[in-house]
Amino acid sequence: MVKRNCPTGILGFPVAPLKEDGQLDLNGLEANLEFLLNNGVQSVFVACGAGELHALTQDEYKQMVETAIKTVDGRVQVYTGVGGNIQHALEQAKISAEAGADGYLILPPYLIDPSQDGLLNYLKAIIESTDLSAILYQRDKCILTKESLLALCELPQLVGFKDGEGDMEFNTEAVQLIGDRLEWINGMPLAEVTMASYYNLGFRTYSSAISNYIPHISVKYFEALQQGDHKTMHDLLEDVILPIHSIRKRKAGYAVSLIKAGMNIVGLPVGTTVRPPIAPVEQGHYDEMKEILTAALEKYPAPVGTEQVEVS
Template sequence: MTNKRQSPTGILGFPVAPLTDKGKLDLNGLEANIDFLLDQGLTSIFVACGAGELHAINTAEYHAMVELAVEKTKGKVPLYTGVGGNITAALEQAKISEELGADGYLILPPYLIDPSQEGLYNYLSEIISSTDLNAIVYNRDNCIMTADTLGRLCELPQLVGFKDGVGNMETVAEFTHLFGDRLEWINGMPLAEVTMGAYLNLGFNTYSSAISNYIPHISKQYFEALKNGDKKVEKEIYGDVILPIHSIRKQKKGYAVSLIKAGMNIIGLPVTTNVRAPIAPVEEAHYAQLKVIIEKALEKYPAKVTTKN
């Protein structure tokens, strides 16, 4: 094994797939997105995953996104890619990730098929075993694992993490009890800050943060309040920022992706609000609502400015 068998921890950064006004992949926008996340102290970068519209990019675009991310993150933070969909594509993405020098990948659900547990094990184990890179499985949609399936996957040394996007507290409590520190436990619910308090009590010390693409310092401040038991700060940020954004996100399917781009656009990052079908762009009214929330949040919770000598 050539890789350190350890999953990234803390707040994980998930860049988007920026698109031009004509719908073409904008690598300059992606570079700015990654630079912003690194400057703000995110502990890792996960490129071409759900937020990066893995479902809608072609192989050439995937290669370009991973190549750029490897260049930007090398020696700074771990880089993970997204792989998934049909098994042939997933294996090709895993190979590209390995060849370009990524540290690992997050396995997204298989395409269309609602598999049996045996079929799910075969899908995940084949991808995990196809390279020596670290792998994280994503429990969501048509990739919901039982304890037996996860236990079998834990026999593979490449598996380092379990990301949950279902929110079944009974199940995740069982998993953390059974497998303990064998895996890193990652909260992957849409707008993970909403549920992180509950997950933290179950042994989840890591989460993927959508809002870190535009207000990372607030996500970090909220997480620190949770860990330190600062109920006052936790409650204020939850009420001022997290729940209001979450209420917009729930207005339309796909906002888990398109609302991120809207937030980035609002703070001035060079990212348009364009997304690829079947995701729909944020409606003007919701964009305006998000803008008000962000402006008020930045006024009450300003980012610290560091001076370089």
């Protein structure tokens, strides 16, 4: 029997580094992964939303998955993203299994607004297609009822539920109903903003966008939350997290392009190129981001022993 455990703590979501001509940069991906690992993330999720899954060819997807597994080399769990077109999702699940991934995060189906039975058929087809562990992602076109989620819990491959919808009434009832059968993951935009609320419901895990460029801030915030250090939480929210979140909300697509901008600002070799329909960060917003990160790194320097970054 497969021993299953869902990733916990702070989850790292590397980007899909692109060269100026738009081609995939695997060296940049390796650098992104090493930076995350050297700064304490407890798992990596490759080719997901931040990794522009929607814009990858299946060959590029395979390259990213294989590169991640080779680079990580067993140091932490590696999950992939699968989703969209059902045939593509099944092929991605197969690629992930053959490459040796630990599991996958199931992103929503494309365009269709499905019924609950149609959505269950979609999710079950993917989950049952391999023996890898699976995490559901509640957002956009994939919104489950409690009854549907409970039905999916009968599948042993299902290990986690990631919420990107923010329906706290649903989350409260789901946690109460299902308990520790699943790992509960906060997947809201810039999750540090809402993590205190989720923590009170029993969510102990979250995906961190800022871990790609200031991971020590994410770690510092999460440790303060766990210790009930409200002063540190307040200061980090005021000085760093909410200002970044304010820029992120100004334009659709910044969920991806602002991460690359932050990484570029601190000198990580991933570039700022994104694929349409995502647009790059506007210069004025880039300059604001640079000011925020300059002040943040001065006030909250990375601990000795972690990989250092500085604004360039």
